[in-house]
Amino acid sequence: MGELLAISDLHLHFKENRQIVEGLRPYSDEDWLLVAGDLGDRNEDVLWGLELLGKRFAKVFWVPGNHELWTRPDDPLTLRGEARYQYLVEYCRSLGIVTPEDPFVTWEGVGGPVVIAPVFLLYDYSFRDPSLTKDMALATAESAGIICTDEYLLHPDPYPSREAWCRARLEQTAVRLNAIPQNMATVLVNHYPLVREPTEILRHPEFALWCGTRATEDWPTRYRAAAVVYGHLHIPRTIEKDGVPHHEVSLGYPREWMPRATPPRKLVRVLRDRPAIGRSA
Numbered sequence: 001m002g003e004l005l006a007i008s009d010l011h012l013h014f015k016e017n018r019q020i021v022e023g024l025r026p027y028s029d030e031d032w033l034l035v036a037g038d039l040g041d042r043n044e045d046v047l048w049g050l051e052l053l054g055k056r057f058a059k060v061f062w063v064p065g066n067h068e069l070w071t072r073p074d075d076p077l078t079l080r081g082e083a084r085y086q087y088l089v090e091y092c093r094s095l096g097i098v099t100p101e102d103p104f105v106t107w108e109g110v111g112g113p114v115v116i117a118p119v120f121l122l123y124d125y126s127f128r129d130p131s132l133t134k135d136m137a138l139a140t141a142e143s144a145g146i147i148c149t150d151e152y153l154l155h156p157d158p159y160p161s162r163e164a165w166c167r168a169r170l171e172q173t174a175v176r177l178n179a180i181p182q183n184m185a186t187v188l189v190n191h192y193p194l195v196r197e198p199t200e201i202l203r204h205p206e207f208a209l210w211c212g213t214r215a216t217e218d219w220p221t222r223y224r225a226a227a228v229v230y231g232h233l234h235i236p237r238t239i240e241k242d243g244v245p246h247h248e249v250s251l252g253y254p255r256e257w258m259p260r261a262t263p264p265r266k267l268v269r270v271l272r273d274r275p276a277i278g279r280s281a
Contacts, residue, residue: 001030001110002026002029002030002031002032002058002109002110003028003031003032003109003270003271004031004032004034004109004110004111004112004116004269004270004271005027005031005032005033005034005268005269006034006035006036006189006229006247006249006267006268006270007024007033007034007035007036007249007250007251007266007267007268008035008038008065008191008230008232008249008250008251009036009037009038009231009232009250010038010040010049010251011038011039011040011041011251011252012039012040012045012049013040013041013042013045014254016254016258017251017253020251020264020266021049022052024053024056024266026056026058027267030109031058032057032058032060032061032109033053033056033057033059033060033061034061034118034187034189034249034270035053035060035061035062035063036065036189036190036191036229036230036232036249036250037063037064037065037067037191037231037232038066038067038068038191038232038250039065039068040067040068041067041070041072041075041153042074042075043076044076046068046088050092050095051095054096054097059098059105060095060096060097061097061099061105061116061118062088062092062097062098062099063099063118063119063190063191064088064120064191065191065231066148066150066154066210068085068088070153070154071084071153071154072153080155080157081155081156081157081158081165082156082157082158082165083157098116099118100118100120100173104180106184107187110271111226111270111272112271113184113185114184114185114186114187114271115186115187116186116187117176117180117186117188118189119169119173119177119189119190120169120190120191121166121169121170121173121190121212121213122162122165122166122169122192122213123162123166123192123211123213124166124167125163125209126212126215127199127209127211127212127214128208128209137209138209140206141206146204146207148209148210150162150210166213170213170215170216177219177223180223182224184224185224185225185226186223186225187225187226187227187228187270187271188219188220188223188229189228189229190216190230191230191231191232192211192212192230193211193212193228193230193232193233193246194212194216194219194246195217195220195241195246196208196212196214196217197239198230198239198246199211199212199233201235202233211232211233220241220244220246221244225244226244226271227244227245227246227270227271228246228247229247229249229268229270230246230247230248231249231250232250234252234253235248236249236252236264236265236268247268247270249268251264251266252264
């Protein structure tokens with residue numbers, strides 16, 4: 001029986017990371033892979049990674065990170081915002097990879113059945129001190145030398161702002177999640193954490209501004225999550241909140257994982273055998 005595996009933040013423009021990804025293999029021919037964004041920030045690296053992983057695993061799911069959505073001046077692909085996202089969605093579909101725009105799929109392997117729900121939600125700067133306005137929080141971050149590159153390269157076109165794009169994504173996604181049968185558990189996959197707790201150990205807490213939205217705080221319980229999968233923070237670990245495991249599954253930059261005493265955690269097992277909703281243990 002196959003397993004549900006996950007990884008994120010591959011950043012394939014680093015040769016050390018590309019070598020790791022070239023060595024990734026499923027544990028069995030039935031394994032599915034959840035890719036929680038940030039394959040790279042140049043289109044050629046993103047496409048290379050999607051094609052490689054799409055061929056190796058029985059089924060692959062992808063959600064975009066912020067880096068896939070960057071429009072770099074040195075990238076031949078000049079699409080911005082929603083158009084860039086839709087371009088990647090169509091490429092994934094050409095490979096049989098499931099995206100946040102596709103029908104949800106039910107996993108029946110180890111830990112199943114669960115509905116796999118890849119989502120694309122962005123952020124709205126609400127992971128900040130509630131006493132600060134957005135502008136005040138951004139000024140505080142800038143004074144600390146913390147400015148996310150998204151401010152220069154992640155364009156929200158045709159939306160007027162990243163917050164507006166986030167609001168639209170939240171509304172669209174909630175409609176789809178609400179349609180999942182109430183007797184089905186889910187695995188929620190997003191690039192950003194769905195709750196603020198994972199950002200509390202950031203070396204630079206000001207960076208939490210670019211890490212999610214408080215609007216999803218109750219989503220893991222509301223949508224009966226057996227697990228949440230995310231990346232972005234480059235702090236690979238699992239925490240539990242309200243009985244739900246939240247797996248941060250990033251590889252990260254070589255300068256981050258190379259000094260560690262242990263090799264980087266690669267493929268993370270998302271589920272273990274568990275009773276389904278409504279089934280006695």
